[in-house]
Amino acid sequence: ETGVTQSPTHLIKTRGQQVTLRCSSQSGHNTVSWYQQALGQGPQFIFQYYREEENGRGNFPPRFSGLQFPNYSSELNVNALELDDSALYLCASSLAGGQGNTIYFGEGSWLTVV
Amino acid sequence: ELKVEQNPLFLSMQEGKNYTIYCNYSTTSDRLYWYRQDPGKSLESLFVLLSNGAVKQEGRLMASLDTKARLSTLHITAAVHDLSATYFCTPGGGYGNKLVFGAGTILRVKS
Numbered sequence: 001e002t003g004v005t006q007s008p009t010h011l012i013k014t015r016g017q018q019v020t021l022r023c024s025s026q027s028g029h030n031t032v033s034w035y036q037q038a039l040g041q042g043p044q045f046i047f048q049y050y051r052e053e054e055n056g057r058g059n060f061p062p063r064f065s066g067l068q069f070p071n072y073s074s075e076l077n078v079n080a081l082e083l084d085d086s087a088l089y090l091c092a093s094s095l096a097g098g099q100g101n102t103i104y105f106g107e108g109s110w111l112t113v114v
Numbered sequence: 115e116l117k118v119e120q121n122p123l124f125l126s127m128q129e130g131k132n133y134t135i136y137c138n139y140s141t142t143s144d145r146l147y148w149y150r151q152d153p154g155k156s157l158e159s160l161f162v163l164l165s166n167g168a169v170k171q172e173g174r175l176m177a178s179l180d181t182k183a184r185l186s187t188l189h190i191t192a193a194v195h196d197l198s199a200t201y202f203c204t205p206g207g208g209y210g211n212k213l214v215f216g217a218g219t220i221l222r223v224k225s
Contacts, residue, residue, distance in 0.1 A: 002159075033212060042118075042202055042215030043157070056212055090156060092213070101164065103147065103206065103213065105157040 003027060004093045004106035012112045013081050021076040021109045023091030029104075031055070032074040034066060035090040037108075043090055049074055078111075086113045116141045118216035120203060126222045127193050135201060135219045137186040143205030146179050146186045147213065151200045160188075160201075193223045 003026035013019050025032050031050045035043035045058035049068035063079040078085055088110055094103040117140040127133050137146070145164050149157040161170045163179035163186060170177050174197065176189045186203055200220050204213040 035213075035215075042218050043213070045212050045214065048212055058212075088156075101145075101162045102159050104159065105149075108156045 002093070002104035002106065004091060004104050006089075006091050006106035006109050008109060009107065010110045010112075012114060015081055015083060015113055017081050018077065018079045019081060019111060021078075021089050021091075021111070022073070023075070023093075023106055024073045025091075025093035026104050029093040029095055030072050031094045032068055032072065033092040033094070033103075034074070034076045035092065036060070037088040037090060038084075039087070046076070081113045083113050086111060116143070116205060116214045118204060118214055120201075120216045120219045122219060123217055124220045124222075126224060127190075129194055129223055129225050130192050132192065133190050135188040135190070135203075135221075137188070137203035137216075139184050139186075139203075139205045139214075141205075142181070142184070144181070145206050146177075147204050147206055148177050148186070148188055149202045149204070151202065151218070153200075157202065190221075193221075195223050195225050197221060198223045 005024045007022045033048040034046040037043040046060050047057040048055045052068045065077045068074045088108045090108045091106040092103050119138045121136045148160040151157050161177040166181040168179045174191045179186045200218045202218045204215050
């Protein structure tokens with residue numbers, strides 16, 4: 001139990017639709033990062049949020065966007081879904097600047113795009 | 115750009131045997147994380163190595179870090195079936211502590 005919760009756990013969307021995934025960080029953790037993990041691959045960094053501002057972004061198009069709220073929870077939004085967006089989306093919770101030693105991952109949201 | 119390479123990518127071993135997984139990374143990092151992932155599940159934190167020469171052990175797993183060589187190892191002692199999983203190493207550190215993952219090592223322990 002990492003204290004990081006994600007919802008929904010599984011969902012199926014149609015190509016072209018939009019999806020919102022949610023993450024509640026571990027208590028006291030002010031930084032949330034999102035990762036995409038395609039089947040058989042390692043997780044890929046999408047972006048990170050710190051104090052409600054985007055703090056770094058990986059190689060993902062603008063249709064991937066996010067938010068962080070004052071309570072440090074976060075959302076990942078993906079517009080105009082493509083088949084290749086099918087993946088496990090992971091939320092990671094940590095303290096800024098690596099002050100905390102461990103980065104905790106939530107259970108993930110499985111997205112299938114058909 | 116930081117790159118992470120693990121060797122081997124796939125490891126099939128007998129119960130009771132020892133083996134080492136190697137993790138090389140391309141740029142300086144002040145810490146190294148090891149995670150375990152079971153099929154269909156999320157990442158479970160195993161070790162956080164914070165300094166050169168750091169060694170940590172938990173059960174049959176022992177991890178070490180050589181920051182000068184940009185190398186970490188995960189040693190498995192007397193493997194048991196329950197250790198079957200995919201193992202990822204990932205350097206972190208710096209502001210934001212964003213993680214870069216390689217392909218991981220798939221470990222299968224045969225009884």
